[in-house]
Amino acid sequence: MRTQVGFGLGISDGEVEYEAGFTWETGSLPLPRKGDRVAFGELITVVDSVTFTCLDTGYIATRDHEIDDVEVHLGLRLAKAARKAEYRPAEFHTILSQLPSVSGLHVTGAEH
Secondary structure, three states, rough: EEEEEEEEEEEEEOOEEEEEOOOOOEOOOOOOOOOOOOEEEEEEEEEEEEEEEEEEEHHHHHHHOOOOEEEEEEEEEEEEHHHHOEEEOOHHHHHHOOOEEEEEEEEOOOOO
């Protein structure tokens, strides 16, 4: 199953909200629930929210590519250890881009 994932990087400069977003292919694994920990390489995250969106056939028919009938969005937050590590945006990008289950990666502030 493809799941849309997003979380804040814990970096603040007063103007820009630094975030990571990507598609995570979970295969046949069950979806994590609120409070579950998910490790993306060395990045430990905690599930804050799970949202299911059921798409109607009219919307699906208007797309120029195949999409799932149900979209799943996971809202995550960094676990305490990951926040204390003070990773930079480029480091988040490097860690996440090396995972074969991650695609469509965008990290605010990473120059890739």
